[in-house]
Amino acid sequence: MMDHAHDLASVHDATERLLRAVAALDNAAVTQASRLPGWTHGHVLAHLARNADALVNVLEGRPMYVSGAAREADIERDAPRPLNVQLDDVRESAVRFQEASTAPGDRSRTVELRNGVTDRAERLPFRRWVEVELHHVDLGIGYELEDLPADFTEREIRFLVARFAGHQDVPTTRLATDDGRTWTTGGGAPGDPAAVEGTAAELLGWLAGRRDGSGLTVTSGTLPALPPL
Template sequence: MTSPAAGPAGPADSTVPAADLAALRESTERLLAAVAGLDDASVAEPSLLPGWTRGHVLAHLARNADALAGVLAGRPMYPSAEAREADIERDAPRPLAAQLADLRDADARLGRAMDSLAGERWGATVALRNGVTDLASSLPFRRRIEVELHHVDLGIGYTLHDLPADFTERELENMVRRFAGHPGVAPLELRTGDGRVRRTGRAAAAGTEPVVVTGPPTELMGWLTGRTTGGGLTVSGGVLPALPPL
């Protein structure tokens, strides 16, 4: 299982991302409140992610917060892919009280790490997973992606249609950038009802047209992030192209 934010997170600059920090706090508090309403049995039940219980999702969220705090301190995001997976498997079976306390504590540590950054340090380049680098100022939105999409993945009543509109639009743009030029993604032209057109995937061969996919931003984002099969979309040719795993 990989992070939904493993690739580009969108444009970032060296300014203090105050709006992103505030939005992350709101997303985190909404998630924590929802998790507090679970019980031990429901934490052990399957999530919407294949092979993961809700406990796996919560463990991943806690360890991801610590990983991002480590990145801000100049440490590798994870010691290795194997260590990352082992930590999640170790922490997944815990009861709700332990999961919730760990998640709150990890988010507090990340919050302190972000709050400690002086203005110029937001412009520093940080190393993430799989050779990805970005500015430190991208991290609040990267963490928000984790929080919002995995809140949906818990399968506890929070759906793609509950995501804040500003998040949906920005994550759609993020996924368009992520798949731009990707050899495993067919040439795509994404159209929304507001008339906007976004192109992604590999370049179309001479004399060919991209696959045109039309639908609301929520449905497009859900498909591109692997959260839906694209049932709410229309496509030229009638069949959505396959997307690579995230």
């Protein structure tokens, strides 16, 4: 069940956490490596700002990005900017997203994202929440998967479990947390079923491509190699 107001408030809170953390860095941090291959902190921050504007485009009936090449070019253009400029851009683009998300309209309508992906307009705040939380972790500046809000972690696990359900490259895989929650994903590829256990943070890290699964316990079969998101 979507709670649009809750998700927008959560996006705001997550953005404020990120802005406070980044504001404590020095200007040289912009060009330092993030945890994402080939991306500096500046690339991550530029992506977050441009993603907010891209979701505004979606909400207002325009293509999310002009093209994949234009998306990449915008990030490369904006990545080297000074820290104060990056912070202002993330903050101001976040305000634009909040305003577009609260504008009158049919939130049950179908909207188109990248690469032909569609969703309901009411789900975009959650998608933005995912961007802010996971990319805060990707910065590698002290915010870890274990620090994510518990309700966010569980919802993102459910989202990714659904995304990989029936995927042609993922055999049936049962996931369990150490406190007894369970999910099943995959099922589209031949092979013995797998079962893995771990903390919610470790499961999310593996599903989201942020950890290699070495923190999980494989109790049956073999840990599948998940396709990129």
